[in-house]
Amino acid sequence: MMPPQNAHITILTTRLACIRTAMSLALSLAAGCTTVKPWQRETLSDSIMQPGRNPIAAAQLDHIYFSREAASGGTSVGGGGCGCN
Amino acid sequence: MSPHDKPACKCAILATLLALMLPAACIADFKQDDNLPDLADYQLEGKLPENLKGQVILLDFWASWCGPCKSSFPAMEDLNKKYAGKGLTIVAVSVDEKQENMQRFLNTANVSFTVVRDARQKLVAAANIRAMPTSFLIDRSGKIRFIHSGFNRDETIRQYVKEIEQLLEEPKP
Numbered sequence: 001m002m003p004p005q006n007a008h009i010t011i012l013t014t015r016l017a018c019i020r021t022a023m024s025l026a027l028s029l030a031a032g033c034t035t036v037k038p039w040q041r042e043t044l045s046d047s048i049m050q051p052g053r054n055p056i057a058a059a060q061l062d063h064i065y066f067s068r069e070a071a072s073g074g075t076s077v078g079g080g081g082c083g084c085n
Numbered sequence: 086m087s088p089h090d091k092p093a094c095k096c097a098i099l100a101t102l103l104a105l106m107l108p109a110a111c112i113a114d115f116k117q118d119d120n121l122p123d124l125a126d127y128q129l130e131g132k133l134p135e136n137l138k139g140q141v142i143l144l145d146f147w148a149s150w151c152g153p154c155k156s157s158f159p160a161m162e163d164l165n166k167k168y169a170g171k172g173l174t175i176v177a178v179s180v181d182e183k184q185e186n187m188q189r190f191l192n193t194a195n196v197s198f199t200v201v202r203d204a205r206q207k208l209v210a211a212a213n214i215r216a217m218p219t220s221f222l223i224d225r226s227g228k229i230r231f232i233h234s235g236f237n238r239d240e241t242i243r244q245y246v247k248e249i250e251q252l253l254e255e256p257k258p
Contacts, residue, residue, distance in 0.1 A: 037210070037213075038214055038215065038216050038217045038219075039146065039148065039180040039206060039209045039210075039214065039217065040206075041150075041217070042148065042150050042181070042182050045150045045151070046150070
């Protein structure tokens, strides 16, 4: 049988570990990923944020990439970045 | 686990649930059949029409950096000219961060309907729109009846005309 003092220390350690895990989980969830809302895309829609200056050429390159890799997206926001596409 | 650990674990579960619920609590969409909240509560920049009660309202969220939003302006101007006398009020809410960007576009657009700016983006956040532009058609009793996401030129204009005429024909509350 465990002495009462040791049992008390084990309880405290478990409790602290529980609280620490919960706090780190809560912090990571509260301050982690966020999404840019459609009305917050002013900066994203700026032409300087587009990787290519020619939208038609960029669309062609995207199409080639899609055909070759069977994957699309991940480059930039479609259209003017206004969330309407 | 000893019985002494139970309160601590309960607290931990509660904290996690609260963290998960935080983003959900911030969402407050405007939905069909909801009553439109009082626009005066949102500290919009610009002058709202004095009497919106009993009017059919077209509430449009737009921005000067959004192409489809800008292309909807001539259509809204036509609607305003055609239906303003019959009880339609158009309120275009700009979500531009900079007032001068909005003004630069308005100088070229030359519109006769009301344009205000949601400088603090509180109204648009409450509406929680999914795309730009998004417009809400509100009936004479203040209820949101139709929602338009995006602007598809002729198709949207046809729907606007049909819905506005339907709402204008409805009796005043």
